[in-house]
Amino acid sequence: MDGAAIMEQLMSPAGRADPYPLYELARGLGPVVPSGRGLAMAVGYREVHQALRNPDLGVVDAEQRERWEESYAEHPSQLLLSRSILETNAPHHHRMRSLIASVFTARRTAALAEPVTTAVHRLLDEMAEQGADGSPVDFMDAFAYRLPVGVICELLGVPEADRARFRPLAADLAAALEPVADESELAAADEAAEELTQYFARLAARRRADPQQDLVSALVEVAAADPSRLCGHELLANLVLLLGAGFETTTNLLGNGLARLFEHPGTLAAVRAGTVTPSGLTDEVLRHDSPVQLTVRVATTDGVRVGDEEIPRDGGVFLLIGAANRDPLRYPDPARFDPTRQDSQPLSFGGGPHFCLGAGLARLESAIALPALLDRFPALAPAPGATRRDRLVLRGFQTLPVTLR
Template sequence: MDVAEAMTLLLSPQGRLDPYPAYERLRAHGPVVEAWPGLHVATGYAVIDEVLRDPRYVVSYEPLPQTTVAGWAESPAVASIARSMLRANPPDHGRMRQIVAGAFTPRRVAALREVVTAQAAALVAAMAERGRDGTTVDVLDAFAYPLPIGVICALLGVPEADRSAFRTWTADLTVVLEPEISEAELAVADRGAVALRDYFRDLVEARRRTPADDLTTALVQAHDAEVGRLDAEELLANLVVLLVAGFETTTNLLGNGLVVLLGHPAHAAALRDNPDLAGAYVEELLRIDSPVQVTSRISSVPVAPGGVPVPAGGEVLLLLGAGNRDPERFADPTRFDPTRPQNQPLSFGGGPHYCLGAALARLEARIAFPLLLRALPDLALAGEPRHRARLTLRGYATLPVTTVTRPHQATGVEPRRTVATTSAERRRIARVSAGERGTPTGAGPGTP
């Protein structure tokens, strides 16, 4: 299969559901190949890591990327991404990132452990109660979505009652991150973007009237206090991106990882017996089926990644999921092996755009997997999980399981307790994110 055929496979509905065969067909042509004029594709771990860290590559030349899709330049979905730190280069990237980075320092993330553990335990207890008679439970609905959305919404100061619509809105918006989209898909993304921007516009005004110890207040104060620090469009765009990045990848990590664990019962049993192994397990789960599969960079000058010439202005599509299975970097790369030495997956990116929320996502996963396995020892797939037809953000649309476990014996948490964040937990998250003072400062690991 030549490169063009492999790219056609990768971008097809089949490739979006399972990109790994297409990755291997591309890898057969080298760690970097020219897909068509103006676009190179990288599958090699070393090359991807190099490009992510090399300042000669940028995320975009223009405020909006170029495309042939009608309406792209006027798209609210594109604006919601393009005006955020996700698509910004120096000095704008550092200016925006610094405002929120203080909420994601290792110290502040570690301080959230008790809150995350309590929320996770309550969700598992509710799962056990719902499935105690053998009823099928969707892990995404019951656990993998509400856990990270509860944490990021508490950080942002989003009331519990307003969170239910976010899953649909963000699912609609994030199609704009795909390498190729249609006009119909862009229209869907725009609807999600408009809904999210309208919501945060109202929240901004509410925080302007009544400040709180949350990230939304911090961004509003940065916008209002100093001309040029954060304009109105950047304020809304970064709130949208913080929400999306704060739970989308973690939801996918929890869902993808659980399927892998249930498919490897011996490894699952080892983690159940020894939760201290969770750190190594999470790294291998990130590697074997990354929740983020694709990103890209544009060369600002002529470069030669992997020895392949790329002209100034050329785009390099970085297939993170392929790099994570590069046999030059990982022995027997398709095998799930939590004991791998020096396991450093590319799933959270690298360089200046390394995911700000990486430490928080890891914390949630390190708590969630052992808890699920210990509290629900009979946890099993109930039918075939269904993937979303997305390449960039890889995850499941449905993930049905059976639990058949008594909640009090499993978790010690009363099933009557709400599975949403309690008022005390929201206050604790806000205090941690604000450094017990208010506007966060400093730098640390969170959104790309």
């Protein structure tokens, strides 16, 4: 197959279920492969790493969307994302991101270690009760979703009673991130975007009237003081983004990590014995089965090159993060799951100006959660019925049943 055929297969149900064989087919054609008119895909670690940091490659923003798909603004989901830092370029991206980063700080993240530990053990207690009779427990629903959504909602200031509603809404909205989504998926994404926007509009109004010590209050204060720095619709778009990004990636990281450990019982035993570090385990899960598999960049000038391939102005390149993380030129025996690797540096959180703001929080949650889970349940085992989400960009499980004894 040529590059265009490989990309087409990646977007099929079979390709979404297991993209890794297709990544290797692409790698056989080179580190950067033409994949259609004005398009290319990058699978090499060095090429993806450099492209993520190339100032002449931007994200697909509102201007690009209007050029490629005039009807995009008719979809509330796509319009919402185009107003967030996820889909804006300089100078608007820096203006918004610097404000969000000023309140979503590394210091605030580090201070969460104790609350995250408390939340982990509370959820493990609930899992133990749920599976006390030997019946399977869905790890994704009982733990992998509830831990990160609880943490990000606590940071944002979302009341606990409202949190259960967010998983299906965020899952529906995520369809707007896919390279190809059918009309029914986009319709569900649009409904989710409108509901989430209305929710945060109400929450922001409450915080204006009665500020609290949370991120919503902090960002509302910034927007009120100088709307030119963060206008109303940008505020709401970024609050929705912080919510979704705050748990989607971590939920997938936890599920993918546990599934990999079940497939490698020797590694699972090493984690229990403490001979594998929590950070090493997290890095290897991110590398071996990345929660984010691809992102897209667009050439903003003439003469942009990714590897040896020239990308024409307004041309796009698919950066296949999941493939780059298994590049044999960067990682010896890349298909082997090995949490003892040194200097791993997977590309799963992106790079450059769009490096994930929540990377530190996701790493913290994973490093605490997975060892605690294995320590609490020595007989933890997979149960039948695991299902993958039908997504290419955000790779993870829909269900992952386990037995506890």
